[in-house]
Amino acid sequence: MFDSVVLDIAIGLIFVFLATSLAITAGNELLASLFKWRAKDLAAGLRLLVGRDDGEARAGQPDITRVLYQHPLLRGLHRDAATGGDAKAPSYIPPRMFAMALLDIALRPADGTGQLVAGNIAEMRAQIESKRGELGNRVTDTLLTFVNHVEIDARAAANKLASLQRDVEAWFNAGMGRVSEVYRRRAQLWSSLLAVFFVAALNLDAIRITRSLANDPVLRASLIAQATEAVKQETPPARVTPAAPPSEGDKSPLPAPAGETAPSATAGALRQLQTDISTINQLGIPVGWEDNPPQPNVWWWVNKVLGLLLTGLAASLGAPFWFDVLKKVSSLRAAGRMPPPPDTSNTRRDQPDPA
Template sequence: MFGSIIIDVAVGVAFVFLLLSVVASHINDLVARFMDWRSKDLDKHIRQMLSDPNLANKVLNHPLVAGLASKPGRTPSYIPSNTFALTVFDALVPASGNQTVVENVRAQVSGLPDSRMKEVVLPMLVKAEGNLEQARKDFAGWYDESMERLSGAFKRRMMLLSLIVAALITLLFGVDAIDLANNLYKEPGVRAALAGAAQTASKDTTTFNEAVKQIQGGGLAIGWSTLPTDAAGWLKKIAGLLMTTIAVSLGAPFWFDLLRNISSLRGGGSAQATSAEPKK
């Protein structure tokens, strides 16, 4: 009995975190799109990689690259490595008779300002020994490695944004994880209703609207209607708000997967035990 109560509390708390995480995810996406971070970061990164403004402009304005942009005149948010290698080589030495001479590319790279690209690409061209496809393949591999670092930087920025948005949502709705769990533990009706709605929503995302209505009218301990009256109460309140902030920042996919796992324990635990008994 006690175990089922704890599972229902966990399901209810996870479901509230999931709903808040969905809101946070939408806000994060809107901010990232409005700020155009991916496109701006890629533009800046490519210019740093190539270390030559003229070469960078030729590459970014190349039809193969420009055609990937969402709007004319903007840098794409993503450029495949093979496409990037092809456009860089074509910008250095335009193809003649469907063939670009590696030695000519090496001569053009040698004339570029001293940079990381020059240090990396020149040995690649020497190693290729005149094989154009091999040179492009090696260059594309270097580009992929560089994009992994850029992707890591973007993820760190989004993690910071997620934390900020999660904090704002937590404060706006006044969701204290500790009070929420205590409320669900003490109120069987609220706990059962929310756990049932959560279990249904974990199987069918179209029931989210009904689940939100259940939360709004379910008597949950959320909001700012009741405030602590002493220092200990405020410390507990702050701790609960911090827990909610961290939880929401983990993202909707995390809580959706966790909710499905917990819900399976709630819905299938007893059935599994019953079906296993005759086998003994």
């Protein structure tokens, strides 16, 4: 029975989970902006990729990470750099920019003048080897490996530098894949913690909400109408979640909005969080502890903790998940009942054949 009350209650509850997930996403974005997780994770991943470990530091190996950050191509990506303020580490580096900056450092003559050494394989190999003291053993050996690959690749004969740049980009993307995984795990952990906080603070009890939906047809109709409008969108009504994987070919942490400084990004995340909480309050569902004060009854507490846990676990799954579920359940409801077969019991048997 596709148009049953039970299905309407399910759609309303799923829509509440979606709204709660959006608030959690906004809270996660606010924390990421306040603590600069993207920039810190990117710097750590870059240092792991091209920097030096403890053994190399003791051996006097250089740290190319600082040199890369000061390169003109990457310097412009730093926040506040364009406005003349104190430049902060970028939260995103395009793979192409990284490859161009690293090759510019490695293939430019030591005096910093002249064109890049990219005439033939022997000259490129000699130039990179001459920069070992500046690049360090790890980066030098990696670039020499790429040069060897270009040498044996017949397709690279036309443009050796472009082929070398593609290899460096692929190397950077592979390294940044580990950064994204670390960022995802932290974001998922904080999403779970924020879900517990939001659900407990707003008293978003799944059991209590279900009872309200079952007893209030007006509330059900209101949530169904809002859910119907939401599923008309092709994408979830949400920002990209921090836990979501980056697009193909872009393995670095998710960037902050372009052109925004750290304070404005933080303020934007705070405004979005306030908007999402206000949306939850305007859904009409029972929210808050005023009309549902704690009771000394043990069973009341068991029921309350179970309802809060259900909402918290559901909301921590993320807005994209609940948006997909909402679309599927809404399409099931929109299908309606199958029309009954035509009634032929009263058809006259002596009626002439139309043929």
